[in-house]
Amino acid sequence: MTLENTAVLPAPVAEGPRGFVRDGLLIACAALMAVTLYLVFFWAPTDANLGVSQRVLYFHVPVAILGLFSIVVVGVASVAHLVTRRESWDSVAYSAAEIGALLTSLAIVTGAMWGKATWGVWWTWDPKLTLTLVLWFIYVGYLMLRAYGPRGSQGARYGAVVAMIGAIDAPLVYYAANLWRTTHPSLVVGPVAESGAIDPRMAVALVVALAAFTLLYVYTLIERYALRRSEASVDELYRRTA
């Protein structure tokens, strides 16, 4: 590599929202997390039937909702990538898939712990559980395809096709699992359904927790996106000098 070559190389620049937006998000997210922790552990009442274990709800539900929602982000970004052929959309899809895999993992682990405490079993083939597990496999399949598949634009297209099919498949999985479980006697009843309505303070804590985790999701997505773009520019640098 000669010095003349370096002169024409693009300097890797951080992409995505500007610094102060990110810092603001991070501070808002941290503050809301602190409020959530206070609400969950000091303010919300202890559940009469389930006891302290019910407090995992404030962590489990937002993580699970965002984990499922992430496939929509991956799917939409993938379609946008296929339509516009812009690499940045692919980076959004990839980042959302990684975060989705993490969140569904957390949802499954926290759900299993809560399930053991309340239902007495770690796992049951409830439609929501089935959907979460199948989605987890779809996220992992997507990430493995990106790791083992072709590089560059072809790999991005492969990923986009798998993500699109995964997003379309998710409602079908839920529908099938629902039909499947309703043909068998249901063994478990959800804790919320059992007690009827939930305490308004619990509802408030849950909404605040959901907001906090949504901010965390957006912040993580932006950070991962910027990192992915930097990776791409380093790859480009490597490719040109190799």
Add this chain to the structure above:
Amino acid sequence: MKEYFGAIWAVVWKDVRLEMRTKDFVVSVFVFSLLVIVMFNFAIEPTPEAVDLAAPGVLWVSFVFGGVLGLTRSFALERDGGNLRGLMLAPVPRDAIYFGKMLASFLFMMLVEALVFPVFAVIFNLRVVEPWLLPVALLATLGIAAVGSLFSSMAVNTRAREVMLPLLFLPVVAPVVIGAVEASAVVLGNGAAKDVIQWLPLLAAYDAILIVVCAFTFHLVVEE
């Protein structure tokens, strides 16, 4: 329109002729599916109660795993011979090529299923002729072939292609497996026709949606 179906038919006929000469797909998938069924017999004690519970699941696991094996070969053959490029250069729409490959895999899988089912029925001591299984098998196999053909065309271009196809394919066909296993359980357990029929719309809807999406996205996969 006539040329379009002609192109589909040409691809199907190419695969059928190749299969008639080599018998690769049908023989290997048939033997593999049988082995899966035999392995399950070792894993579960085939008492009448266990058969009622496990037989439909065993049947479809053997079909789906066999299908994965066959579908991996379907595009591996095209790629290894440099044939895929030839197909892509042909002046026909890309989705016609997809439909041709899918229909060929569908035909081979149906043939294997027709061969495996009597043996399965004998081993599990069930009736050998079950007419209600036909619509279930047709719809489920169509869904499996539709998704499998698209993913197979992707998996051949990855490292560890044998692992990649099942990893991508099995989660996506989960609704088909659930539907096929439950409907087969009704058939094998002498259930009412309406209990079988309630599963058919799920399978049909899955097929309709996935065939359209897969045919539509196939050109994105094979594009270079």
